[in-house]
Amino acid sequence: MSTANDKNFEAEASVAPKVDTLGLVRKAKAGDLDALQQLYVKYVNRVLSFVYRMVGSKSEAEDIVQDTFVSAYQKMSELKEDAKFQSWLFTIARNNVYQTYRTRGVAMVSLDHPAKADERPVAERVAAKSKTPEAAYLSDELDHVIQSALSLLNDKQREVFVLSALKKLSYEQVAEIVGRSVGAVKMDIHRARLVVRERIKNYLRRE
Amino acid sequence: MDCVECQENLSAHIENELPESIQEQVSRHLHACRRCDAEYQSLTTADQLVSDHFMIEASPVLWTRIEAEIRASATDRVAATIPAKPTPYGRRLSEIFGRFSWRAWAGAAASLGLALGLTFFVQQQRENHRLDQAIQSYIMERDKVEQNHLQADQGQDLANTDEYAENPFVIEDRHKMENPFKL
């Protein structure tokens, strides 16, 4: 089990294969596209998973993540504290999620569009195929269960739950991203956990 | 710590987000209270299931798309800030053409028409001259051919005389002829 310290930006960099994240942020600020690519490799799956859990469609999520990294690169000079790159990146992703769904007027998490096997990238499908068919089926089922549980939450609960479920984000970082107090975030995360737990309990009982 | 307070802190406890002193109080309560411990176990199980299936992976092409968009927008921005630069040749042409009034343009058009007409006339004259020459040389050629035929015909007459014109009336040995009346 990770400790609270593991969730700090610097500690995180030391756990992963030795990457000088701060150095990469500085280089990307100076316009170095290779540095941005290394930051992308480090953060893309976390940002993508956050967006995907918010919108419920993988292809939509990838479009939003694309916009997120492009505007991060273009607005890099607006990042004041280099050490807060990750939170800043999530803030941009979050804004893009709300902006996309505000302009489109579509409900964010939709049960009508659960993750389909075909929708996933080749790498993911190959990985799924290497498991037993039952495991792959269970994986798809659980994906749908998680998504349906998230649809029971209001926007505030959903976003803080999803962000905290990405593990490497502390309550403090979540609070920073959503612009709320740590106490309020903590309370919403707990409420969300109870709802998600009930949904998963029901699913496991049916099995 | 009572059950309500313990359960309110369970998620934060699972996430290691509590100050050390409160973390310890929760742990102690869980050891002592079966109901809260059951709640803790059930939340942990759900948390584990969610964690195991929560993350998805980006398509391999996503970075390519991002890089392409960044490069394209950088090009667009350069194109937007700097006006399209004409080639030196094109710019000189547009400067030259822009300098003249409509009168100059009309004059130029008239001159162009006249020049074209003259060119056509000269061309036509040249064409006529060429035709005359052709006819003349044709006549000369024709006459030459006729002359040759005439000479050839005459030559052939002479040759014919040599080959065939034996005098059928020549009596080879007229002196050998005897007088048929001679007794």
Ligand SMILES: [Zn+2]
């Ligand atoms: Zn209790």
